[in-house]
């Protein structure tokens with residue numbers, strides 16, 4: 001200190017102060033400080049306003065969460081499937097602004113909800129913040145799960161590990177993945193199965209459905225419930241069906257072998 005003071009002519013307390021701040025700058029930030037910084041940055045983000053499109057999906061129909069006669073068969077069946085399986089955690093893929101994620105949270109599940117539509121995810125975020133529900137809404141494309149990061153993925157695990165849940169829900173999604181995003185049943189079910197430790201609740205929208213009817217052509221001759229269930233059985237040992245809405249949509253609750 002004396003030699004630096006002599007050379008620079010600075011007072012010793014000033015040199016001590018500068019040395020301390022230089023040392024602090026060299027020290028890597030603690031994990032806690034890093035996470036606090038990330039939290040501040042994330043909380044400062046402005047959410048995109050709803051843009052129409054998918055965020056209008058539930059516009060006229062977001063029923064209360066107590067079972068009632070106003071509920072559709074699908075709403076009753078999803079509730080029943082959740083009560084029959086009682087997952088601790090649920091990953092809702094293609095969640096939209098999502099009534100079903102909120103239903104699962106109110107039945108005691110921790111929920112991660114993913115969708116490609118930023119407007120929907122922002123709307124869901126605002127809603128669950130108000131209601132204080134245990135739901136983490138994320139923008140992510142099922143076809144491109146976020147990869148791991150860093151040496152040995154130690155900085156961040158890939159989404160397939162980080163977001164793994166007891167149950168994966170994929171409601172009114174498969175027909176979009178087939179007809180609009182050109183995936184086959186094996187790719188879809190293998191992709192859904194990766195995220196699930198035990199159950200999959202998936203909805204199948206058959207060829208007679210009003211949307212699928214318009215999208216269907218001979219090249220999709222393999223698109224039927226029988227083939228879908230055959231692929232499900234390669235990944236899950238138990239497949240049970242529940243009625244959905246509108247008829248003849250069907251919900252399939254699948255369970256992996258050796259998980260009970």
Ligand SMILES: C[S@@+](CC[C@H](N)C(=O)[O-])C[C@H]1O[C@@H](n2cnc3c(N)ncnc32)[C@H](O)[C@@H]1O
Pocket residue numbers: 054057093094095096097098100114115116117120140141142143170171172173176177181
């Ligand atoms: C018909 S809505 C279904 C909403 C809700 N799951 C239900 O059953 O009422 C389909 C949702 O899937 C989302 N989606 C479509 N392709 C997706 C993908 N590859 N990854 C994640 N979400 C997707 C859309 O943005 C849309 O919100």
